[in-house]
Amino acid sequence: MKAAIVGGGVIGGGWAARFLLYGWDVAVFDPSPKIGSQLEAILTNAGRSLPALADVPMPPRGKLSLVASIEDAVAGADWVQESVPEDLAIKHKVIAEIEAHAPARAILGSSTSGFKPSQLQEGAQEPGRILVAHPFNPVYLLPLVEIVAGAGGDVAARDAACDMLRSIGMAPLIVRQEIDAHIADRFLEAVWREALWLVKDDVATTEEIDDAIRYGFGLRWAQMGMFETYRLAGGEEGMAHFIRQFGPCLSWPWTKLMDVPELDEELVDKIASQSDAQSGQYSIRELEAIRDRNLVGILRTLKERNWGAGKLLNESDARLAERARSPAGTGDADAAPLRLLESTVLPAWIDYNGHMTEFRYVQVFSDSSEVLFRRVGMHDEYVESGFSYYTAETHNQFYDEVGADEPYYTTVQVLLADPKRLHVFFRMHAAADDRLLATLEAMYLHVEMASGKVVAAADAATEKLMALAELHAALEKPASAGRFVGQR
Template sequence: MQKGTAAIIGGGVIGGGWAARFVLMGWDVRVFDPDPEAQRKIIEVLANARRSLPGLSDVALPPEGTLRFHDTMSAAVDGADWIQESVPERLALKHKVYQTLQEHCAEGAIIGSSTSGFKPSELQDCATRPAQIIVTHPFNPVYLLPLVELVPTDKNPPELIQRAKDILTGIGMYPLHVRAEIDAHIADRFLEAVWREALWLIKDGIATTTEIDNAIRYGFGLRWAQMGLFETYRIAGGEAGMRHFIEQFGPCLSWPWTKLMDVPELTDDLIDAVAGQSDAQSGMYSIRELERTRDTNLVTILRGLKAQDWGAGKLLNAQDARVAGVPALPDDLTRPIVTVERAVPLDWTDYNGHMNEARYLQAFGDATDRMMLLVGCDADYIATGGSYFTVETHIRHLDEVHAGAVIRVETQVLLGEGKKMHLFHRMYQGDRELATGEHMLVHVSLETRRACDPAPHVAGTLARVASAHTALPRPEGAGKAIGVKG
């Protein structure tokens, strides 16, 4: 993975989210913000990100980068490869910031702006090096949501645009290349439309903030989360598809019920109504509590999409593949093989606040899958009609582990000959042993569903690992059943 140094200019909600994502993806981060509370706020955001982001990945994230705070912009951008500007939405302020940045940053650095309100040509106006500045507009929380709208102008060279895409992809984001300048880019135009309609519903006494939120989160919001707008409506058209949907519902667009072209006047009464209803809806929670609830919910939804390899989940799977690299046996086979290294996701915990017992089996099952992959029983091999089936499992729960903890599974091959693969897994957090899992697998023909010998290259690789592991001590607990004390 590509790593480097990122400078964050402006450490508010968005700047703090950028800092957290870059740090957790292995980049060194330098922050400048004149707010005396900026360091405290960003450290709190980073704590939330550490709690949630690693659990989206089924492999170990790279070692964290460093996080430093600087008193001047010049010190923050010195040597930076990427500079993310997230200062308040005032064009004169942004121009002043760019002037200082370009006096001190490298000419090859990319300056991305988090702006949702300005077009890149407006940002580039009067800049010393306009080709260096692009819009990279993210969504909150930046450390969890992958979308970033990348908006260049014809002053940005293609190689800079591609490098920006590569960097954003490398930290697990999805750069949506907006090829024409437009006010509010793409996504915020949808948000603005829904926001306007919602304000009218409140002003006209039709619905409360709670009722509007329920209409979104219990209905179309769930559909949009995994299929977006047009794919959702394609299904709504039935077997006849999108054309039928448009023919059936298109005439509704001319009905005079929408107020999207109007904005209600934000009178004191309307502001009081919105604020009061919002306080009644969520005022019993602190902002940090709401952030943690939001993050837990997002992780659960995103991991569900990941299991289906769909929507944002497909992006997460691709990021795992980039981080993990090409699977290969270690050079040193005289030690147990690390088959799992990952954070415990937020949705793996139970009512006791620690990892659910079913997730121990999942972790050990992932370790078994990894071992199969390493000996050559990969997707291509399985497609030829051979695979291993687990026929017996025994798990010992030795200690508890909580969400966010980085677990490691080390696997020892006790037997690898003929049709059998006998594995013993140990799960650790650091040096603390958490659990063991013993698995017996049998190689089968997927055509007959009966046991058969594996292909020579699989059998040979497995036998080589098993032979090397015979020098290891037999692990404690191997061969045991449930112990019942009298």
């Protein structure tokens, strides 16, 4: 799959990183002379953080190209994401050029924070495929993307777009009715306006406002949002009680929501200097890295609890695992160890010493065995029907260290297969230089799960495994197969 990114700033760069890390090829067009270094910085942050959210192999990264025109960027693209500055005239010009060259199948998403799809669609040749796909910074970590098709939108194109976005780990929120600023920014505008008043009126500094958010309700919002949180505030009597109790306060003169503070130079300077005093000791790059590390930590905690954004990550892992289980390579016919997994070492697998930690090797070989079983036709339905291979014995040997993000692949040599037993020898290699990282010799027994008894496997699967064993008999027997622990 290919994504074209038109405008590679903060948001376009974030999109590029997300697509690349989910295995899409990405072409970026941005006339800025700084585009190369700008993208590199975003990709570095994204490469360190997004893969740390996954507990299954991510697809091999896609290929990035920086191109000299919109025409080159959109050639052959399945998705075009417009992320140029928030100026309707610029957006119209860019959209017209995209439409002139993009393939008919391509979806055209706009990152606009404020424009409605009907405004973007004005004058378009094929308005139906132009959607608002409004993400949140950093695009490579935050899953939310607001999808607005508008009245002129094509529902089938919108639904196809949502499926594509889910496949890159995003959570599309369909905004049914087009409004200025969609849902989230409309809400954030209100909070932002109050914050500006609080600073202007000398009630609070930028730091005090941030503390009021991050030490309290910000933590609640990150995991339950507003309505679920307030439901709890109503106690056993629930939401209706809460609203009846606190609703009347809304008419008190608490908020200045309807008034907009005048953003004169005095207020801009005041906010900027308070912000410098609060955060000026960090560079923007340092603050981004801190933000990303914190977000990874929060998201991983929610993932363990299978809640909120963490639940989405588990769903994304399940989709990635399904993709990784599909056969890699075509090896069946070759008289060579069969290639199984092709992936990269995940950052979350790294030990205090900077190398892949011991139990992850077991995980890699366990994932490899699943790929092998699927290749001989034993999918989830086989296990659901009550049969499975159980691991009876294993012997792991470690040969070399491997670091984060290093690509690797695994192979299997089938040493023996009969209806009840499967004896295999897995190898894990670094993809860059084929060096051997680890091996696992394993004996599996085919078990009827209800009785726990060893029984013959399905004929078709046994035949395929026996054919592999026969093919692999021509290979040299692994020198360490059958070795006992501590053997010299």
